Amino acid sequence: MSTNGEITNVVLVHGAFADGSGWRRVYDLLTARGYRVSIVQNPLTSLADDVAATTRVLDLQDGPAILVGHSWGGTVITEAGVHPNVAGLVYVSALAPDAGETTSQQYEGFAETPEFVIDVGEDGYGFLRRDRFHAGFAADLSEADAAFLADSQVPINMDVFDSVVSAAAWRDKPSWAVIATEDRAFDQAMLQHMAGRIGADITNVTGSHALFITQADTVADVIVTAAKSAARESAEAVVS
Template sequence: MTTTEPIKNVVLVHGAFADGSGWRRVHDLLTARGYRVSIVQNPLTSLEADVAATTRVLDLQDGPAILVGHSWGGTVITEAGVHPRVAGLVYVSALAPDAGETTAQQYEGFAPTPEFVIDIGADGYGYLNHDAFHAGFAADVSEADAAFLADSQVPVDMAVFGTVVGAAAWRDKPSWAVIATEDKAFDQAMLQHMASRIGADITNVPGSHALFITQADTVADVIVKASLNSSR
């Protein structure tokens, strides 16, 4: 979707093991620049449920919006981004499957990430291992902040990674990617491959998988860039 309307709406979608509060700094930076920012709270119970949660927020927008996803949120925005309000997509160290693919397929052929340890319960829900959380998810935050993030993490139904994606918004809408070069959740080659495959404008930045917190200035700047370029 290309629009001549100024884009002032931004919708932020968090990933697995987290909630929307991690976007606070990005929210504050964008609202200070005149943007209207909405944050989705994904239930992380299924792709369908997360897409529905995102769609409900998109329905509330009063004009075109930039849709932003972190990590698993990339899969969510890939499908939810077909919404007519979405003018552009921003992937923040995020997954970017194609229609007909699963999220799990994106990992095939890439190196494992041994520091990103997921413990899976009998009910099929996964948590990041508490002892490995700081190193694996948020190595560039303080120990106290990492402990809080670990204690407040939201479990994800691991079945979501095997769900086939029904649509790929990036095929029709411009995309940007911010990639953390010290991300321990994904092989760096995997992140670069996904972003290149979707034709994203790529920004590399030093940081952990928690770059939506620690590199909020860069993430906000890329969102602004997307808002300006999607409206041409």
């Protein structure tokens, strides 16, 4: 955080079937603009473990930060975002449950996504089916780049989707949402509903579920907007 009251810390949280390296382009764009960016590596073993991993990174921040989550990462930032260092939340085609809800409940009443297919092993961990990965996760990436993501994906413990969220940071902190209009992981109506319910400032962008890679410029711009707006709100609160 700079001494003039600007918020320059950003923490990025990845979702299921991915790791933090997918944020590289967003990282490069933000650091070039003077932001200090930290990337969480979620173990994807439980909601508690992912929140703990995010909290460890938030503890390292030297002042207010914008907390960003993609997909499953939205559930993680919803709970971890109550951390005192969090000044604002950015949901990138992300889940946004309320306290007392599970992630699975967010899907109720919305259309299925046939191109987004998860194979679950006997140990309860899920991988995205490789032959559907390009269409379901990263349709706007090249075949080669999508293949690399498919072959390097991180499985998630499917039990996480039935874990009850203990707190909803979006109830007390300003939120923004970037929604990919060609997302095949979620029903579009579901993404719009979640972002609308939390009162997020919504930016729609053409892109797949991998918009954190393919639409990095838009994602970075929204994060910068969030940082400036949250800093302004904080300054106004101090004056009043």
